[in-house]
Amino acid sequence: MQKVVSINLNGNAYQLEEPGYEALRAYLQRAESRLETNPDRAEIMADLEQAIAEKCGRYLGPNKTVVAAGEMATIIAEMGPVESPEAATQPGSPAGGTGAQQPERGKDGPKRLYQIREGAMVSGVCNGIAAFFDVDVTIVRLVFVILGFVTFGVWVLVYLVMAVVIPYADTPEDRAAAFGLRLKAQELLDQANWQRASARARREWRRTWKRQQKAWQQNWTEHWQRHWDRRWQRMTQTQAAMAATGAPMGGFGHILAGMTLPVFAIVNAALFVAWSLVMMSALMTGAIFGWPLPAGLPQWGSLAILCVIYLALTSPLRAARHGAHLAWGPYYHMWAALSSVFWLGFTALFLWLAYQHLPQVHALLDQLPSFWQKRRMSFTV
Amino acid sequence: MAINSGEKLAPIRKGLLEFVILKIVAAEKVYVADMLKLLSDTEFATQEGTLYPLLSKLRREQLVDYEWKESDAGPPRKYYKLTAQGRAQLAALNDYWKELNRTLAQLEK
Numbered sequence: 001m002q003k004v005v006s007i008n009l010n011g012n013a014y015q016l017e018e019p020g021y022e023a024l025r026a027y028l029q030r031a032e033s034r035l036e037t038n039p040d041r042a043e044i045m046a047d048l049e050q051a052i053a054e055k056c057g058r059y060l061g062p063n064k065t066v067v068a069a070g071e072m073a074t075i076i077a078e079m080g081p082v083e084s085p086e087a088a089t090q091p092g093s094p095a096g097g098t099g100a101q102q103p104e105r106g107k108d109g110p111k112r113l114y115q116i117r118e119g120a121m122v123s124g125v126c127n128g129i130a131a132f133f134d135v136d137v138t139i140v141r142l143v144f145v146i147l148g149f150v151t152f153g154v155w156v157l158v159y160l161v162m163a164v165v166i167p168y169a170d171t172p173e174d175r176a177a178a179f180g181l182r183l184k185a186q187e188l189l190d191q192a193n194w195q196r197a198s199a200r201a202r203r204e205w206r207r208t209w210k211r212q213q214k215a216w217q218q219n220w221t222e223h224w225q226r227h228w229d230r231r232w233q234r235m236t237q238t239q240a241a242m243a244a245t246g247a248p249m250g251g252f253g254h255i256l257a258g259m260t261l262p263v264f265a266i267v268n269a270a271l272f273v274a275w276s277l278v279m280m281s282a283l284m285t286g287a288i289f290g291w292p293l294p295a296g297l298p299q300w301g302s303l304a305i306l307c308v309i310y311l312a313l314t315s316p317l318r319a320a321r322h323g324a325h326l327a328w329g330p331y332y333h334m335w336a337a338l339s340s341v342f343w344l345g346f347t348a349l350f351l352w353l354a355y356q357h358l359p360q361v362h363a364l365l366d367q368l369p370s371f372w373q374k375r376r377m378s379f380t381v
Numbered sequence: 382m383a384i385n386s387g388e389k390l391a392p393i394r395k396g397l398l399e400f401v402i403l404k405i406v407a408a409e410k411v412y413v414a415d416m417l418k419l420l421s422d423t424e425f426a427t428q429e430g431t432l433y434p435l436l437s438k439l440r441r442e443q444l445v446d447y448e449w450k451e452s453d454a455g456p457p458r459k460y461y462k463l464t465a466q467g468r469a470q471l472a473a474l475n476d477y478w479k480e481l482n483r484t485l486a487q488l489e490k
């Protein structure tokens with residue numbers, strides 16, 4: 001059973017199977033970027049959409065209302081890659097012909113470092129690095145743990161920085177890029193193109209490609225699909241609705257997103273302040289506000305455990321906050337920036353409140369300058 | 382077909398595609414799907430992805446123009462035709478092509 005997405009092609013509604021929809025979206029996006037400098041871009045895009053719509057019509061009848069993914073792949077292969085004629089006159093670029101772009105074939109997509117939430121133990125840093133270098137994630141984790149010991153805990157800070165700095169792979173494109181693979185839709189499309197190319201010498205390559213794709217697909221389905229299915233569904237529905245109406249997300253979605261934003265920011269800031277104070281206390285006094293650290297562990301070990309506990313506690317929060325981001329769709333960056341501002345504000349507020357109303361915190365923060373001085377002395381001596 | 386798909390000949394075909402399209406449009410008012418069908422069995426077989434941008438460029442250069450025509454199946458279609466300027470351009474290209482052929486023939490002697 002395949003999920004179906006409704007789309008609007010140049011004024012006509014069509015129903016596509018989801019992989020077909022992804023393939024079409026990838027094709028049209030690519031076309032649009034190729035025509036970026038073309039003054040007639042809008043008109044050409046409309047022409048292309050209409051041509052695709054007519055080809056879709058060929059596959060539809062009174063008893064068949066949905067264009068299958070395979071059919072869409074055929075349609076896209078027939079359409080051929082969109083080339084701006086200005087660029088096409090350059091020597092060396094292949095002529096119309098079969099429309100197969102050989103130089104691109106088989107090349108992996110751009111590989112980027114991401115954090116991968118699915119199957120992550122803490123934040124997803126190791127997971128992303130494992131995907132990037134194409135090694136087992138357990139090996140990466142072992143290396144990280146060993147580095148943690150060897151560097152006396154400094155590596156934990158490095159990890160924290162990475163957890164903050166490295167972006168999460170949240171779109172299918174990102175997830176593909178995290179593995180250096182091209183988007184599934186792109187593969188579908190390439191495969192269709194590929195099957196049109198008849199050169200016998202490439203048959204072997206095709207077999208490898210298919211095997212690889214199959215393995216990846218399997219991996220994908222097992223590990224990620226279940227987790228992402230619901231969210232992705234929500235996203236595509238929003239996108240499909242947007243494509244159909246041409247209007248951005250309705251007011252209700254914004255109100256909801258606007259309501260969740262301060263809640264997440266408050267909870268996050270509160271946890272962050274609490275954690276920072278606990279860390280400071282552990283670092284400066286060797287105890288968490290009078291509660292002694294486990295005696296058998298070195299101090300940095302306790303700090304590392306605290307970091308892990310904090311990350312474990314906040315990971316569902318971050319995921320939920322991220323879910324809200326996704327719902328914000330095209331305004332993602334705006335909302336993300338706003339929520340960061342909120343977070344910063346609340347963090348400052350909570351710190352101030354703790355300083356004013358909790359005597360222990362007050363004492364701790366007052367000690368901070370002298371502690372820092374002592375530390376600096378011990379470093380310089 | 383083997384030699385046609387050779388990489389060396391691809392730029393030649395590509396360069397000639399505009400000429401070929403002008404020739405087709407000169408003969409009658411045509412719709413893109415008809416052009417593709419007409420070319421599908423020739424060396425100049427091409428696809429929508431190439432043809433639409435090319436036609437839009439020709440229209441920008443005022444060599445072709447189109448008119449909307451109702452169709453039995455689906456929405457109205459664009460039918461392309463040559464402009465006066467396009468006809469002049471085609472004539473010039475025809476002459477140039479003949480000249481090229483003459484030159485090539487002379488070089489063979």
